[in-house]
Amino acid sequence: MRDYAAAMARRVADAPPPLAKPVDEIPDGSLAALRRRARGCRRCPLWRDATQTVFGAGPGDAQVMLIGEQPGSQEDLEGRPFVGPAGRLLRDALAEAGLDADRLYLTNTVKHFKFEPRGKVRLHRRANAAEQTACRPWLAAELLRVRPALVVALGAMAAQTLFGHAFRLTAERGRWRALDARTQALATWHPSAILRMRAPQRDEARAQLVADLARAADRLRR
Ligand code: SF4
Numbered sequence: 348m349r350d351y352a353a354a355m356a357r358r359v360a361d362a363p364p365p366l367a368k369p370v371d372e373i374p375d376g377s378l379a380a381l382r383r384r385a386r387g388c389r390r391c392p393l394w395r396d397a398t399q400t401v402f403g404a405g406p407g408d409a410q411v412m413l414i415g416e417q418p419g420s421q422e423d424l425e426g427r428p429f430v431g432p433a434g435r436l437l438r439d440a441l442a443e444a445g446l447d448a449d450r451l452y453l454t455n456t457v458k459h460f461k462f463e464p465r466g467k468v469r470l471h472r473r474a475n476a477a478e479q480t481a482c483r484p485w486l487a488a489e490l491l492r493v494r495p496a497l498v499v500a501l502g503a504m505a506a507q508t509l510f511g512h513a514f515r516l517t518a519e520r521g522r523w524r525a526l527d528a529r530t531q532a533l534a535t536w537h538p539s540a541i542l543r544m545r546a547p548q549r550d551e552a553r554a555q556l557v558a559d560l561a562r563a564a565d566r567l568r569r
Contacts, residue, residue, distance in 0.1 A: 363491035364498070364526035367511035368480070370487040378407050378492045381485070385458060391481035393459035393474065398423045403454025403489050411563055412452045412495040413437075414486065416504040416537055420469050423460035428453045433538035437501075440538070440553065444560035446567075452493050456505045457482045479504065490530075497563050498530060502537025510534070521559045523566075531566070535559035 363373065374381055382402040388394060401418035404427050413429075421431035429437050441448045457479055462469035474482070486508065490498075500506040503516050509532055510524065516534055523531045536559075541552045 361491070362527075363487050363494070364530040364532075366483060366487060366490075366508055368483070370484050373484055373491060374488045376488075378403075378489070381488050381492065385485055388458070388485070390484075391459075391478045393457070393461050393478055396462070397459040399426045400458050401426055401428055401455065401460070402458055402485070403452055404428055405452035405454075405493075406450060407452075407493055409450060409452035409493055409495055410567060411446065411450075411497045411499065412454065412490065412493055413499045413501060414505040414508070415453070415455045415501045416539075417455050417457035417474050418460045419471060419539065420460065420462065428455055429538075433542060436538040436541060436553070440557045440560055443557045445564040446560055452489070452495065454486065454489055456486060456508050458485055473504070479508065483508065494529070496530060497566055498526065498532035499560065499563055500532060500534040502534075502540060505537075506534035520555065521562065523562070533559060533562065 374384060376384065385400045385402050388400060394400070401422045415428060418428060419431045419433065422428055422434075428434070438448050441451070457474040460469075461472045461474050461478070463472050498509065500509050503514075506514050506516055509526065514534070516536070520535055521533055523533050526532050536552045536556045538556065541549055541556060544552055
């Protein structure tokens with residue numbers, strides 16, 4: 348009986364908080380090993396035109412994980428998530444909300460930049476459902492290794508990866524949901540979406556992003 352209880356406890360510890368759709372096989376290894384392996388990922392065609400894999404970044408014991416959508420042009424060139432204009436907006440919002448960006452784990456749902464070349468410009472294109480599915484094991488592996496207490500999904504792609512396709516950001520933004528017994532998650536605006544909005548909607552959405560991040564800061568203090 349004691350062996351059974353120990354085995355069940357190990358099983359719980361070995362499972363990440365579940366995504367809306369199950370992942371068949373979660374890659375093994377430390378975060379550093381996963382990052383190295385993801386550099387050679389060929390699970391979907393997005394690696395071909397992108398500069399590099401943009402894996403998650405941050406402390407492996409972070410209590411909060413922020414999940415965005417996919418890397419933009421600057422992230423693709425630098426190899427780190429949230430370093431472009433959207434990243435600057437996010438960092439300002441985190442500071443206003445009382446969260447230290449250096450203590451968070453930042454990642455994306457899809458790890459390669461998808462774009463369409465237009466002259467010298469690379470126009471961002473949204474990863475399709477097959478590409479999102481192909482990339483899901485990397486996200487599941489990050490959730491398993493970091494095991495955050497709180498997850499903040501930035502934007503509809505990340506939110507639907509966690510909560511399912513019926514999730515509507517406009518209706519359900521900013522509400523905590525249990526992913527499992529150890530992890531709570533909420534969804535809020537992606538900073539890129541805020542940058543595309545016009546005033547006064549942009550100011551309102553930015554204030555909502557700060558308020559939602561402050562909810563995470565509040566939970567950490569409890
Ligand atoms: S987007 Fe994800 S699944 Fe596709 S090649 Fe890149 S790392 Fe692999």
